[in-house]
Amino acid sequence: MRGHRRQPSIDLLELMGVVKENGNDQSSIPPVQTPLSYDYVLVAKTNDHQDRKQIEYIEELKKKKLKVTKIIDDDLVFYGIQAPKEMFERYRYLLKVSDACNWSSDQNIVPLSTRIRIVHFILNHTHIRSGESLRNLMKMKVFEAKFCLHEKKKQRELKENWARWTACLQGQPITAVRNYFGEKVALYYLWLGWYTFLLIPPALIGVIVFLYGLAFFNSSPLIKEVCEADTVMCPLCDKRCKVWQLSDTCTYAKVSLLFDNNGTVLFAMFMAVWATLFLEFWKRHRASYVCEWKVSDWCEEEEELILEIVNNANCEPKEYKHSYLRSTLVLICVTVMILVIIGLTHALVVFRVIAAVVLAEGSWKFLSTHSNSGAMMLGAVLHYLIITVMTRINRIVAMKLCEIEETRSFAATEKSFTVKMFTFQFFTYFSSLFYVAFFLGRINGHPGSYVRISGIWRLEECHPSGCLTDLFIQMAIIMVLKQTISNVFEFTGPWFCRWFKKRRTKKLQRKCAHCYLKDDSEVNHGAELCENCKLRDWLSNYRLNDVDSFSLFHEFLEMVIQFSFTTIFVAAFPLAPLLALINNIIEIRLDAIKMVTLERRLVPKKTNDIGVWIDVLEAIGVLAVIANGLVIGVSSDFIPRLVYRYRYGPCANGTEADIDCMSGYINNTLSVAHLDDLNLRNEFSASQMITTSGLNVTSCRYKDYRSNEDYNLTPQFWLILAVRFAFVILFEHVVVICKFIAAWFVPSAPLQVKNDRLFDKLNRLKEELRHSNLWEPVH
Secondary structure: OOOOOOOHHHHHHHHHOOEOOOOOOOOOOOOEOOOOOOOEEEEEEOOOOOHHHHHHHHHHHHHOOOEEEEEEEOOEEEEEEEOOHHHHHHHHHHHHHOOOOOOOHHHOOOEHHHHHHHHHHHHHOOOOOOOOOHHHHHHOOOOOEEEEOOOHHHHHHHHHHOOOHHHOOOOEOHHHHHHHHOHHHHHHHHHHHHHHHHOHHHHHHHHHHHHHHHHOOOOOHHHHHHHOOOOEEOOOOOOOOOOEEHHHHHHHHHHHHHHOOHHHHHHHHHHHHHHHHHHHHHHHHHHHHHHHOOOOOOOHHHHHHHHHHHHOOOOOOOOOOOOHHHHHHHHHHHHHHHHHHHHHHHHHHHHHHHHHHHHHOOOOHHHHHOHHHHHHHHHHHHHHHHHHHHHHHHHHHHHHHHHHHOOOOHHHHHHHHHHHHHHHHHHHHHHHHHHHHHOOOOOOEEOOEEOEEOOOEEOOOOEOOEOHHHHHHHHHHHHHHHHHHHHHHHHHHHHHHHHHHHHHOOOOOOOOHHHHHHHOOOOOOOOOOOHHHHHHHHHHHHOOEOOOOOHHHHHHHHHHHHHHHHHHOOOOOOOHHHHHHHHHHHHHHHHHHHHHHHEOEOOOOOOOOOOOHHHHHHHHHHHHHHHHHHHHHHHOOHHHHHHHHHHHOOOOOOOOOOOOOOOOHHHHOEEEEEOOOHHHOOOOOHHHHEOOOOOEOOEEEEEOOEOOOOOOEOHHHHHHHHHHHHHHHHHHHHHHHHHHHHHHHOOOOOHHHHHHHHHHHHHHHHHHHHHOOOOOOOO
């Protein structure tokens, strides 16, 4: 028989500083609940007009042999709920005979986290005679709150070892988190810790790519050409906008080169492979921990079936149902919602166009000179406000669609809600970025044939140095605003609510010495705290901020959206991994402090993976390959510069040795508009063609590859377009092959995990056979 050995993957995580288990045995079972702890607490108002339904619900609980302790405090009445030992014995037996959950550690002993989960299920599935459940009664204000209690001793330990700001650079005690909050929360923090640690390489490489661009600030021929040019550019808007000097945008050209250089191509390829390696190694670490926790084969839906029987032995199973009518209705609603979100992106485009005109026609010289950049920044801020509002709307719509679907179990509801909510949020965050990346400056037309909104406002144009800086500005503003403002509200909101509740309620009495000693030591069965100390404990938990089944979902959604920012458009913003790393170091401790000290205890949930989120992350990884290939091939000037160097530049024929191969590139990308052309006479007024120095010009330049005579696209444009598409196809195929090789090279579960599970099952089967009296040992 093999002795238990800790998984090497866990040792590696501890060595890296991701976790801090202090050599503890990860498979150790948390201690059984002491008699001092109540499994659950319900709170109601004493002067509630719904007293009859309140009493009726409590009587239904008593019929199920639940012990109910009632304590009144001023205008509040508390009901402490304790389940009988027989209820947990039934649960253990059903686990043992089930198909998927029979290898669980809960088969041997039922810790408090499991007790809470069982009682939580029973409370939510207990109905009064009129058919109303606890959820309905809370909506009707029959009950004010429901929560499970924090355990003071464990809460103190978690606060000392984990939930404090000074532990930001320390590993996380994942097993202690699992014993207190359940496997679901523990796997979230394990995933977040691994994601944060693996952000270190891309953050460093992103900084190197940024510094690579910075190194060519003064020596790049492209920047020199822009900064020293005397080129006159066409007006950027109608009426009051005048012609301008290309050299006026010298700073913009320098910023563009920081993010649009040769290093971003290799960095984008690296990030695509990095995303695959991150997920594959995550699967290994997850497998190691769930093997240690004995939940490798756990099935949430099967546990729900077991809990149904524990709650009511005569229950009928909820049958699997499928309605094509409901599915069609949900599909139509999802499509309509996505179209609404895309419509908001169109509204943002209109806002930026109008803002650019208003700023250009304003009296402030600085804003009128940089009207396009100002409009882009204002658009990004408005985009963030739209995201904030739409997040609430998206949640409501996703919940309503789940109700229409009538899913069979909570696990199915959670999966359906996650997919819908992420889809809506993804379009809310990224629709505007996709417009900036792939459409801005490409559909605006040319002098004599500008594309206009409602025939009035001209669409935006790109800077001659490229459009990538606009995408960078948009991403930087949204990421910084989202991370800073969200974190500030995420921490100060619960803290202020707790402070406000303390001010509104009377000061808690000190715990008596007798109960204080009980609470800090192991006690005999049947011992309880005195009524005053119970009330003190319940009131302190009541004052904390409320949590629900989807509290952890919001944390995951926030991190997965950030993962999308870090990977999808990383070619335009190489510093995104660095911002994500800094945010996540703070985020881990912020979430920990919030869960341990500022919020009521989450109901511990047992699971063996992060659910549908792993599929979402893999989909993001594939989309990142496509998006980065398109950003480099279509949005950036990497391909035009490459074509110019080897086909149209001074080095094209291989004879020029003393001149830089990129000399003349900016001039090559600009076309000429002559005002004496019949098609252009009504495009610009005479006042618009006067430069700031008072010179009257008869022609101006604009960014495009068009003929100076008939304004048709030149052969160079078509060659560049062909090379762009060829590059995108080549890039995506090469990166996808690298991803597949990386996924194949890193197995999803370590060999020791597979062998440990094999021996564990073998030993359990032998033990069952011994107990059946059919064991015949071979001598």
